[in-house]
Amino acid sequence: MNEQAAPGRVGDVRRRNLSLVMDSIARTGDAKPSRAQLAAGTGLTKAAVSSLVADLVESGLVSEVGLYRDGERGRPGQGLELSSRxxxxxxxxxxxxxxxxxxxxxxxxxxxxxxxxxxxxxxxxxxxxxxxxxxxxxxxxxxxxxxxxxxxxxxxxxxxxxxxxxxxxxxxxxxxxxxxxxxxxxxxxxxxxxxxxxxxxxxxGELWYGKGQPDFLYVSGEVGVGGGVIIGSELYTGPGGSAGELGHIVVHPDGPACSCGGAGCLETFAGQEAIFEAARIPDGSLGVRTELLLAALAAREPQATRAVHDAGRYLGVALASSARLMDIEAVVLGGHFAVLAEWLKPALMSSLERYAPGLLDPDNLTVSALEHSxxxxxxxxxxxxxxxxxxxxxxxxxxxx
Amino acid sequence: MNEQAAPGRVGDVRRRNLSLVMDSIARTGDAKPSRAQLAAGTGLTKAAVSSLVADLVESGLVSEVGLYRDGERGRPGQGLELSSRxxxxxxxxxxxxxxxxxxxxxxxxxxxxxxxxxxxxxxxxxxxxxxxxxxxxxxxxxxxxxxxxxxxxxxxxxxxxxxxxxxxxxxxxxxxxxxxxxxxxxxxxxxxxxxxxxxxxxxxGELWYGKGQPDFLYVSGEVGVGGGVIIGSELYTGPGGSAGELGHIVVHPDGPACSCGGAGCLETFAGQEAIFEAARIPDGSLGVRTELLLAALAAREPQATRAVHDAGRYLGVALASSARLMDIEAVVLGGHFAVLAEWLKPALMSSLERYAPGLLDPDNLTVSALEHSxxxxxxxxxxxxxxxxxxxxxxxxxxxx
DNA sequence: CCCATATAGTTCAGATTGAAAACTAATTGG
DNA sequence: CCAATTAGTTTTCAATCTGAACTATATGGG
Missing domain, CATH: 3.30.420.40 (ATPase, nucleotide binding domain)
Structure with missing residues (x-):
């Protein structure tokens, strides 16, 4: 079948618990938990947490950041955080x-x-x-x-x-x-x-430092259309590491040829170039073209409106298929899809409603909060x-x- | 973020190693390994394996099946297997x-x-x-x-x-x-x-008792079109447990309405009913209709040929999208797709070549060997x-x- | 036929590590 | 100032692995 797992050694327990404590501190974030809180949160004893934290502090990964003084009775705890140094x-x-x-x-x-x-x-x-x-x-x-x-x-x-x-x-x-x-x-x-x-x-980035939902599809609209699949708080990369290629899902079997060698791919309808071209935006720098497109949309110019509408419609087809195939229930839009969200969303939602009714709650279609960072x-x-x-x-x- | 992992206890090591030994015996299959071979294979010491095997034998999960006597020098080993009782x-x-x-x-x-x-x-x-x-x-x-x-x-x-x-x-x-x-x-x-x-x-079943490749998409053609996604020797079910719904991937945005409420789904082109109908096979029991369809195909009747050709073509569209999205490199056909494989494969392969050239090696498109079991x-x-x-x-x- | 050699499997001391409980430390509030 | 309360440490114990020494059982040459 596949590779053999490694044997468990006595020391593995510590390996795992060190990680558990690190992760607990990371998750607690700004709350800066004490050893006692970590013990309660992880299920480990106070003794074990003390010993684990000692190692982490010694290595410089974790620092103690002053005492708690929240007016409660009892000895105050030492706050812990992942080192800011x-x-x-x-x-x-x-x-x-x-x-x-x-x-x-x-x-x-x-x-x-x-x-x-x-x-x-x-x-x-x-x-x-x-x-x-x-x-x-x-x-x-x-x-x-x-x-x-x-x-x-x-x-x-x-x-x-x-x-x-x-x-x-x-x-x-x-x-x-x-x-x-x-x-x-x-x-x-x-x-x-x-x-x-x-x-x-x-x-x-969206998973760890954004809204933090455990399952979603991130759609990246840069020059190409990319995707990142997060399942159970982990990135799904597929066996070969190239999963999430949303841009090359076939959204129309009679669609135009794509640079990937295929045909009818989403990217031919919703890539930046495709949208600019369909909207008749002249060549130029990305910033300028984006401004022109947004202005055209604001002025309700039919070609721009139609271009973005089509992009939304076909993005909807791709998301309907993806959601069915991978059981995805939330989508985060990034890149130019985030910029165009206001004009894109109506067509996208109605397309989703047509091809996969009820599958994706509109509230679960969001725009990335992190923007470029x-x-x-x-x-x-x-x-x-x-x-x-x-x-x-x-x-x-x-x-x- | 998501749920907290459980703390590692000293006893977890044994839990893991018991499983490792069981899995090792299962994988070795008919070879019926000895304790010494398991030690070599798992990386555990002979002492540890002996102790683990003792527990497994006592519980009845593993049995000793006679001695090795392969002409080698030295004390022969006791063969072990997962209990056949x-x-x-x-x-x-x-x-x-x-x-x-x-x-x-x-x-x-x-x-x-x-x-x-x-x-x-x-x-x-x-x-x-x-x-x-x-x-x-x-x-x-x-x-x-x-x-x-x-x-x-x-x-x-x-x-x-x-x-x-x-x-x-x-x-x-x-x-x-x-x-x-x-x-x-x-x-x-x-x-x-x-x-x-x-x-x-x-x-x-295909994963454990069939060809045993670690990554593939199983396509089930029963009355509906279903799919099972195996990644890294595990079933991928998605966050909600309903991943692999290949039958409701949109393969033509202008396609007919589907029973799922959507439109243009693969099932409307490649489901059993869809094929029988397009091939003009009269109502009846599944066995009879299948015979009629196979006969019609053998006689090269144009409607039957066209029906199966279309099913193959749209299955190709769905597989191209799936392969791109999930990075799938092998497909196993089951159910009526296995029965029709001979007539289906040409259209399917040429469709794959059109929509995702070079992505799926023809050798990696196989028919399930297990059939109904x-x-x-x-x-x-x-x-x-x-x-x-x-x-x-x-x-x-x-x-x- | 017997003993050197080789391999399988067991036994036992030693190390790591967490649980549990007892202990020390530091704070609040009456 | 002391009882109550909470934080954190120390100590003892049990689980379970490794490693080395040991026992068990085979083969094969003299």
């Missing part, structure tokens, strides 16, 4: 811009910088060079705030091989099978830099999450060093 | 028939019986009564073979709530929100009877699997008794 750098390469952010273990965005950059067709090493400059700013900001950088996450708009640091295919950048050297962006960071897909990162937060969050989920490995590494 | 009854209610089977822990079908029964529109208690008669045969067969029955699995062609023993909706039986009493089919079986969906069970094996297998995955709970229960 450890951080991860989130980075994003997109078609029209580059962005970096510094996120501390608690999930606070401590520094943020975006620059416009026409990356389409640019050689990967050129783009990485520019991004390196931006990353240096984040490193400087971290030094200034006395934050030690554990690692980084880099999101790109394409299919990636995380293990090998390959961008397998990013059609909108015109990159095919390019090897990046993300590690070079943050020399010396103990956990390195992790490559990820933009839509997946945005979905994870969602992808950064998600990219950094993946590294933060890996520390929360396996603090034992981190402890080991820091003990050796 | 413990069994689970698999049961199936479908539109045109009822079936039961007796499956031992090793996955061998020890008894099997199917009867035709026009269940459409029949009251659930009537159907359960008939099924009870069949189940009694399985119980008698078990007694004769000295097999003690641990529990049962019951598959139905509809959406179920496993926890509450509800059939939420089985349109092809004309059942809506019916409560079944599956437990009554096997009074006294310690693990009870577990209700499940027919397509999901067939997919699991797949669903039974899967239904029983879910209970067997639960014993393999948590033998500790079973040990506890049997110690109390």
């Amino acid at each position: 450890r951080g991860v750098v989130g980075m994003e390469i997109n078609v029209d811009y580059l962005a970096v952010g510094l996120v501390d273990l608690g999930g606070n965005l401590r520094f943020h910088s975006t620059v416009e950059s026409r990356n389409r067709g640019l050689a990967p090493h050129k783009v990485m060079e520019r991004l390196g400059g931006l990353a240096a700013e984040a490193v400087a900001a971290a030094a200034a705030a006395d934050i030690s950088i554990l690692g980084g996450g880099l999101a790109v708009p394409g299919l990636v091989d995380e293990q090998r640091n390959l961008v397998l295919s990013a059609p909108n950048l015109h990159w095919e099978h390019e090897e990046l050297k993300p590690r070079s962006l943050l020399e010396g960071a103990p956990l390195g830099v992790r490559l990820s897909n933009e839509a997946n990162s945005a979905a994870l 969602g992808t950064l937060l998600g990219a950094a969050g993946q590294v933060i999450r890996s520390v929360i989920e396996s603090p034992f490995e981190f402890l080991l590494a820091s003990k050796l060093a | 413990r069994g689970v009854v698999g049961m199936e209610i479908n539109v045109d028939y009822l079936a039961v089977g007796l499956v031992d822990l090793g996955g061998n079908l020890r008894f099997h019986s199917t009867v035709e029964s026009r269940n459409r529109g029949l009251a659930p208690h009537k159907v359960m009564e008939r099924l009870g008669g069949l189940a009694a045969e399985a119980v008698a067969a078990a007694a004769a073979a000295d097999i003690s029955i641990l529990g049962g699995g019951l598959a139905v062609p509809g959406l179920v709530d496993e926890q509450r023993n509800l059939v939420l909706s089985a349109p092809n039986l004309h059942w809506e929100h019916e409560e079944l009493k599956p437990r009554s089919l096997l009074e006294g079986a310690p693990l009870g009877v577990r209700l499940s969906n027919e397509a999901n069970s067939a997919a699991l 797949g669903t039974l094996l899967g239904a029983a297998g879910q209970v067997i699997r639960s014993v393999i995955e948590s033998p500790f709970e079973f040990l506890l229960a049997s110690k109390l008794a």
Whole structure:
């Protein structure tokens, strides 16, 4: 069948409980729980929690932040939080811009910088060079705030091989099978830099730092139409790692040819290019075209209205199919779908009602609250999450060093 | 965010390792491994394996089956297998028939019986009564073979709530929100009877007792078109438990209305009724209509050929979308799609090639090898699997008794 | 026929770790 | 200032793994 599971050792229990305590602190967030509260919350004894927290504090992942003094009787507890002096750098390469952010273990965005950059067709090493400059700013900001950088996450708009640091295919950048050297962006960071897909990162950002529902489909409308599937608070990537390709669901069997080699894909109706073209918006920078489109919609120009209506209708078809297939009950719109939400939603909802009546509650179709920082937060969050989920490995590494 | 994980206790290690040993024995299958081989395979020490096996043998889940004598030097090992004297009854209610089977822990079908029964529109208690008669045969067969029955699995062609023993909706039986009493089919079986969906069970049967690939989409062509999604050797059911509804993917936005309330669903092109109707096969029993259709296809009658061609084409659209969305790389055809495979496959493959070129290797589009017993094996297998995955709970229960 | 060799399986000491209970620490309120 | 209350630590105990030594049972060469 498939691979054999590893045997359970006595020490695994501690591994798991360290993670449980980290996760509990992370979830409790701003409440800064005491050891006693963690014991109550996790089901562990106070003794066990004390011992676990001692290890986590020693390693610097968790800090004590003063006493409780809430007027209750009894000895006040020591508040605990994920250290605000450890951080991860989130980075994003997109078609029209580059962005970096510094996120501390608690999930606070401590520094943020975006620059416009026409990356389409640019050689990967050129783009990485520019991004390196931006990353240096984040490193400087971290030094200034006395934050030690554990690692980084880099999101790109394409299919990636995380293990090998390959961008397998990013059609909108015109990159095919390019090897990046993300590690070079943050020399010396103990956990390195992790490559990820933009839509997946945005979905994870939404999960960890947004509304936080455990099951939803994130729809990313950038130049391409991407998707990130969150099931049971985990990203579903599929066996090969490329699940969520909402843009290439067939929404009309007689539809036009698509750049993917197929036909009738959602992207041919609802991708940025498709919408701009159908709305007769002239060529130009993304910002300008978006302004023109919004103005045309506000002026109720028929071609623009129709373009967005069609996009909404076919997005509805794709969501109806997706919801049925994957049993999805909530959708979060991001990217240009978020920008166009006001005009898109009516057609989208009526389409959903036609093709999958009653399946998706209108209240469960929301717009991302994180806007542009969602992808950064998600990219950094993946590294933060890996520390929360396996603090034992981190402890080991820091003990050796 | 979501629910808190349970704390790790020292005893969890044994729980996990008991399961690991059970699973190792199950996987090794006919090879009947010795304790030493299990130690090598699992990474546990011989001492640990001995202790674990002792518990499993005592509870009756595992039996020793004679010595190895393979001409090697050294003391021969004691072969171990999942007990062939413990069994689970698999049961199936479908539109045109009822079936039961007796499956031992090793996955061998020890008894099997199917009867035709026009269940459409029949009251659930009537159907359960008939099924009870069949189940009694399985119980008698078990007694004769000295097999003690641990529990049962019951598959139905509809959406179920496993926890509450509800059939939420089985349109092809004309059942809506019916409560079944599956437990009554096997009074006294310690693990009870577990209700499940027919397509999901067939997919699991294929996983555990068929070709055994870890990732695939099982497509069930019964009266409705269902699907079972297997990812990483697990059934993907989605947050609400109703994932895999392949039959209601929208394959043509201008298609006809569907019984689900939507429009253009795959089922309206590729369901049994749709195909028979498009092929102009007169009403009658399923067996007769199938014969007529196969004869018409053999005679190359244009309406039949066209009907099956269309079904294949739209199935291709649905599979292209599904494969893109869920990153699926293998498909197993079951039910009438298996019967019609010869005529269906050409249209299906050319459709896949048109809508998702290169995504699905023709070699990865296969027909189920288990035929009708797949669903039974899967239904029983879910209970067997639960014993393999948590033998500790079973040990506890049997110690109390 | 017997003993060296090899492999299977068991026994026992040692280490890790959480539970449970008793204990110490720090605060409030009468 | 002391009783009550809550936080956190220390101690003892049980579960269960590893590792090493030991016993059991086979093969094969002299």
